[in-house]
Amino acid sequence: ISLIGNKHFDDQKLLEGLNLEQGQVYYKRRADSHTREILKLYHESGFADAQVEQGLNFVQDVNVVNIEFNVVEGRQFRIGRVDITGNEQTQDKVVRRVLDEYGFAPGQLYNSDLTPRQGNGKLEQYVQRMTLAEEVIIRPVSPGNGADNRKDIKVDIKEGQTGSLMFAGGVSSDSDVIGQVVLEQRNFDITDWPESFGEFVTGKAFKGAGQSLKLALEPGTRVSQYSVTFSEPYFQDKPLLLNVR
Structure with missing residues (x-):
């Protein structure tokens, strides 16, 4: 050997x-x-x-x-600039903090094993799952500068559907007529208040921070119930999960 x-x-x-x-x-x-x-x-x-x-x-x-x-061996590369594109709703920091978990940030060694040329790499799958994206492609966009051996990176996000609204109704065993309305947003932003009524109506407000909000209303002729669930996967921008009910 x-x-x-x-x-x-x-x-x-x-x-x-x-x-x-x-x-x-x-x-x-x-x-x-x-x-x-x-x-x-x-x-x-x-x-x-x-x-x-x-x-x-x-x-x-x-x-x-x-x-x-x-x-x-070839040359040893570090990561240069990281550009994120396609994230019209999701904030840059939501994507970058996921990349940071894998040490995939400017100045760090460029781990090409995480993003193989054929696509669907481990890091791409993780970013896709954590940002609820439909597709994520991570590629170097420069061959590497001869002076400092750095590769600039492009992270292309194809955003997926993150909100849902469900209506249901029925009759319980004790003849109580009940209804159910469930509103869920999995890319919520509690700080993104609408600047106009139009932003609120079109759903452009309260989105982009990677938080999760679920509102469930169950009005009935005898008993009514409601619940609110809020989740922050990166409390204080650290990988700490915060759940509030």
Whole structure:
């Protein structure tokens, strides 16, 4: 087992945790997974253009195969500017605080393993889930500045439907006629008061901070009930969940 071309990481660092030892039976599938693990370590450490290829040297007389990992490290990149587009309702800070949880912010090492070229990466899925977006695409928009080795990033948000209004009615077992109205906004902003009546009517107010508000009204001929539920997933801009009922 040998490595060629690795400078940033020594052999021990690249091979530790691979469960790869001399004398083991060679399986191509397992060896390919080792190649991917080495490449993943480089991508996580900012080497976005790194390449790892596996070379085999068969010694037929003794039924032995020597494995050689050829590494082309390339340059190590940090994140430059992060531009967020497509978020007409959702505030920038709602997206950035989710990125911050993964250390994906200006000045940090550019972890390209989180946003693979084929899309639907781990970070894209997480941002999509946390912002209730229909689709999220994160891509570098610059090849990297030769002077400071930085990549500018574009985060493109395709916003989804976050509000709903439901009406229902019926008769209970004791002949009480009841109704139900449920209003829910999953991208609520308690501080975004409308500047005009039109903003309130069109639903442009009270939106964009990633909070959740649910109003449930159950008027009846005998008994009426109501409930209000408010949720803030980033209390004081920290990943602390606040629920109020």
